[in-house]
Amino acid sequence: MTEGSISGSTGSTDGGADVPRAAVDEAAGVRLTYLPQPSDTLAGLRVRARVKRTGLWLRWAFAGLWVGQWLLATVGRGSADAVSTLLTVFVVLMVWGYPRTQAAQVQRLVGWQGEYRVTVSPAGVSCTNDHSTLAQKWSLFRGYREARDHFVLLSRDPNIMCLDVLPKRGAREAGDLDRLRALLDEHTARV
Numbered sequence: 001m002t003e004g005s006i007s008g009s010t011g012s013t014d015g016g017a018d019v020p021r022a023a024v025d026e027a028a029g030v031r032l033t034y035l036p037q038p039s040d041t042l043a044g045l046r047v048r049a050r051v052k053r054t055g056l057w058l059r060w061a062f063a064g065l066w067v068g069q070w071l072l073a074t075v076g077r078g079s080a081d082a083v084s085t086l087l088t089v090f091v092v093l094m095v096w097g098y099p100r101t102q103a104a105q106v107q108r109l110v111g112w113q114g115e116y117r118v119t120v121s122p123a124g125v126s127c128t129n130d131h132s133t134l135a136q137k138w139s140l141f142r143g144y145r146e147a148r149d150h151f152v153l154l155s156r157d158p159n160i161m162c163l164d165v166l167p168k169r170g171a172r173e174a175g176d177l178d179r180l181r182a183l184l185d186e187h188t189a190r191v
Contacts, residue, residue: 029119029121029122029183030119030171030179030180030183032120032167032170032171032180033116034169034170035114036110037107037167038100038103038107039149040165041106041165042099042100042103043147046147047145047150048163051160062095063095066088066092067092070085113129113131113132114131115129120184121183122183123135125153125164138187138188139156140155140156141155142155143190144188144189144191146181149168149169150165150166152165153165153184153188154191
């Protein structure tokens with residue numbers, strides 16, 4: 001399936017001939033081409049955690065309670081128990097490593113699909129790889145946040161289940177990042 005078949009067509013521009021929307025979007029859009037990396041997903045998950053905050057707070061509150069329980073038990077006994085110490089270290093490492101584990105799982109899902117070709121245009125965001133094509137309208141997104149090496153688009157649903165991570169390394173030309181930033185500012189809000 002091609003981008004043109006997903007996007008439909010626009011009105012006539014010259015002599016009544018229909019111009020495929022993909023051709024219009026391609027000219028007005030910014031193209032990114034990249035191979036997905038775990039660091040891309042990790043950047044998106046970090047942005048999501050900062051915007052959502054509840055999950056981040058709950059994870060660290062859980063780890064803090066576990067460490068507090070370990071401290072109270074250690075003080076009460078007068079010495080540290082090896083099993084409870086190992087379990088406490090394990091829990092803290094799991095809380096700390098959870099986003100990295102998620103990023104690795106996502107990489108296993110998307111890494112085999114090959115090179116991603118993303119077009120950000122006035123119509124929305126379309127992504128094509130060796131096995132699929134996805135077109136998303138701007139109404140799907142609540143906003144975006146710019147990180148050091150990525151633009152992260154966040155979905156409108158309450159749990160922010162969908163993230164589009166656009167690595168800056170995928171830009172073809174120097175001015176593409178400024179054009180991409182302008183498109184994002186025009187069609188969605190910074191969060």
